Amino acid sequence: MPYLGSTVHPRALAAEALRSEPAPPTARTERVAIVSASIGAGHDGAAAELARRLTDHGLVVDRFDLLDLLPARLGRLVRDGYHRMLVRAPWAYQRVYRSTERAGGGGPLARALLRTAEVRMLRALHPDTGAVVSTYPGASRVLGGLRLQGRLTAPVLTYLTDFSVHPLWVADGVDVHLAAHAVPAEQARAAGARDVRVCGPVVDPRFRPGGARERAAARARFGLPADAPLALLVAGSWGVGPVRQVASELRACDAAVPVVVCGRNEALAAQLRADGIEHAYGWVDDMPALMHAADVLVQNAGGLSSLEAFAVGLPVASYRCIPGHGLTNAAALDEAGAAVWIRDPDRLEDVLRDLIDGPQGPRRRTAGLALFAAGPDGGPAAEIARVRRAGPAPLPPRPAARRRGSAPRRLVATVAVACGLWACAVGTGIAAAHDGPDVIHAIGHSLDLDDDRPDPTPAQEGHHS
Numbered sequence: 001m002p003y004l005g006s007t008v009h010p011r012a013l014a015a016e017a018l019r020s021e022p023a024p025p026t027a028r029t030e031r032v033a034i035v036s037a038s039i040g041a042g043h044d045g046a047a048a049e050l051a052r053r054l055t056d057h058g059l060v061v062d063r064f065d066l067l068d069l070l071p072a073r074l075g076r077l078v079r080d081g082y083h084r085m086l087v088r089a090p091w092a093y094q095r096v097y098r099s100t101e102r103a104g105g106g107g108p109l110a111r112a113l114l115r116t117a118e119v120r121m122l123r124a125l126h127p128d129t130g131a132v133v134s135t136y137p138g139a140s141r142v143l144g145g146l147r148l149q150g151r152l153t154a155p156v157l158t159y160l161t162d163f164s165v166h167p168l169w170v171a172d173g174v175d176v177h178l179a180a181h182a183v184p185a186e187q188a189r190a191a192g193a194r195d196v197r198v199c200g201p202v203v204d205p206r207f208r209p210g211g212a213r214e215r216a217a218a219r220a221r222f223g224l225p226a227d228a229p230l231a232l233l234v235a236g237s238w239g240v241g242p243v244r245q246v247a248s249e250l251r252a253c254d255a256a257v258p259v260v261v262c263g264r265n266e267a268l269a270a271q272l273r274a275d276g277i278e279h280a281y282g283w284v285d286d287m288p289a290l291m292h293a294a295d296v297l298v299q300n301a302g303g304l305s306s307l308e309a310f311a312v313g314l315p316v317a318s319y320r321c322i323p324g325h326g327l328t329n330a331a332a333l334d335e336a337g338a339a340v341w342i343r344d345p346d347r348l349e350d351v352l353r354d355l356i357d358g359p360q361g362p363r364r365r366t367a368g369l370a371l372f373a374a375g376p377d378g379g380p381a382a383e384i385a386r387v388r389r390a391g392p393a394p395l396p397p398r399p400a401a402r403r404r405g406s407a408p409r410r411l412v413a414t415v416a417v418a419c420g421l422w423a424c425a426v427g428t429g430i431a432a433a434h435d436g437p438d439v440i441h442a443i444g445h446s447l448d449l450d451d452d453r454p455d456p457t458p459a460q461e462g463h464h465s
Contacts, residue, residue, distance in 0.1 A: 030059045031129045032388055035121070035143065037066045037136035039079050041237035041263075042304040046135045046161045049202040053381030059388065064124055066139045069117040078113075086240045086322065094323030100168060114141050122151060131388040134158045137168040144173030155387050159202070159380055160184050163302055163336065164328035167191045176387055178380045180307070180371060183336040199380040201371055203304070207311040209369070210292035218293035221286075224259065224279060229356045231256035232294035232314075234305045237283075239265025241300040241322045247277050253349035256295060256356060261287070288312065295356045302329025302339075310338060310368030315355040317342055337367045 032054050036047035044065075051061040067075025085092055121142055125132065131154055134140040146152035155175040162169070163180065165187035170177065177193045179185035180201040188196045210218075219226055231250050235243045239262035250258035259279040262268040272280035284290055287308065291297070297309040300321045306329075309316050316339035318330035333339035340360065342351050354360040 030388060031062060031126050032059050032384060033062045033064065033125055033129050033132045035064045035066055035132065035134050035136065035139040037075075037138060039067070039082060039136070040303065042161050043136045045204075045304045046159060046202055047133075049204055050133060050135070050159065050381055050384070053202065053379070054384060057381060057385045059385060062126060062129070064121075066117060066136055066142065069120040069124065069142075070113065071116050071120070074113065074116070083238060083240075086238070090241075090323045096324070098324075100166070111141075114138055115145070117142050118146055118151075122146065125152075125154075129154050131384060132156050133384055134174075135161055137166065137171070140169065140171040140174055144171035147173035147175070155390075157384055157387060160188060161304070162325055162329055162332075163306075163338075164325065164332040165191055166325065166328070176383075178383060181336050181338070183332050187332070197383055199378075199383050200373075201307045201310070202380055203308050203311045204288075206288040207291070207308040208288075209313040210288075214289070214292040218289040222259075222279070222290060222293060224293055225257055229256040229295045230259050230293060231296050231298050231352060232290060233258055233260045233298045235260075235262065235265075235268075235299075236301050236303060236305070237263040239263040239268045241326070242320050243268060243300075244272060244275060246298065246300070246320050247272055247280075248275065249345065249348060250298065250352075251277065253352065255349045255352040259290070259294060261290070296352055296361075298352075299339075301326045302333055306333065306339060307371075310371055313365045313369055315361045315364040316340070316368065317351060317355060319348065320345075338364065338371065339368075340364065 034047045034051055034054075036043045038044055047063060051063055054061050065075075067079060069075075070078070085096070132143055132152070134143055134156065135158075140156070140158045143152065143156045147156050156173065157176045157178060158169065158171070158174050159178045160169055160180065163184050165179075165184050170188055170191040170193045172192075174193070175195060177185075177188045177196045178199045179188060179196055180199070182198055185196045185198045216226070218224075219230075224230060233243065233247055233250065235241050243260065243262065247258045247260050250256065257279070258277055259281075260269070260272055260277055261281050261284050262272070264283055266282040269280045269282045287305075291309055291312045291314050294314060297305070297314050297316045298319050299306050299309075299316060300319065302318060302321070302325070306316050316333070318326075318333060318339055319342045321327050321330045330339070330341045334341040340351055340355065342348055351360075355364065
């Protein structure tokens, strides 16, 4: 069976997976595969750290990008459409998120899209793979489906990168779900996950508490004020959300000097500097040092940056969060006691001062650091290694066999999915330009986001936010 290892460039993955030549014989090794997706940086960041830790456990790790396993460059369409929706029509993303949350998952178009990756996924996996780990909901759906069909015998684990668990994260056929905290673990169980284990988060080991020396060195390196309190504002690797508004509010409230990281959105960094925000950066390679320099982190998505701040011992505030997972993550982090969710702009200054100089700061720092206090059994990597050593788990009940379509029919289905995604991306742009809720309603209906269920009452909507 053809095999692609971690040394293959991600963009060559799809083409290599289709090769028909048998792989040369290799000695049996303890292997684990990790499947992520290059949507933002959080899923890939978790995959990279898991791979490092598993390698330390003596396992051979192969990494794959689900978007590269989709045919006809569909992965790029998915990524670009999602990015465009977050930037140009966040209200549309909120509708998509809530609709799929109520329906318990995606509609037939999403399922058809993920099915196109099944064969490539099987061909990519090394025959000695003893466990497969997903750090992305779509990958969990593909791998869980293969388990249910009996086509994948290795156990499948999902590492939940978010603190809130959307139903898309919980896929039938996944053997084990790994959660960073009891709050996401309980949400996963409520969504139907059978075996959920709390193992703590994974972040790069460079993120660790620092002292006065690290703080002074970091401030000098980045040209930051030596003594003034600093509020580090982050907006993910894409720099999305009302970043300019929040930076202006931080400066106006005078609780701390804003230091803004815009990820790969260099245009946003330039706009902030033009707005008079002196310390605005694009992509920063040494985020641990910048966090050592700061007194508080202000975030809007609840992703990897929040976990990194917890590891450093930096108190975290969620403010003006992006729709969808940004709001639900803020609620879950607040429920866990790890971060403060500032819902009222009038409370911004008071909360920041309390986190910087008041009693709330030490409490939140302690709660964040406690996430990394792994018990005697270790963290997520140790749990994955144990599942790998335990061998294949019994397969779940296999659904009734379905008649497979011919190759021409599968090609037609793939083209239909591509057209649907393209229509979604273009339609989102039209809706954003013309502020047309009817347009996005039609897009949502074509995706079957509501699963033909009636709209809930206002009391049922937005229960996380």
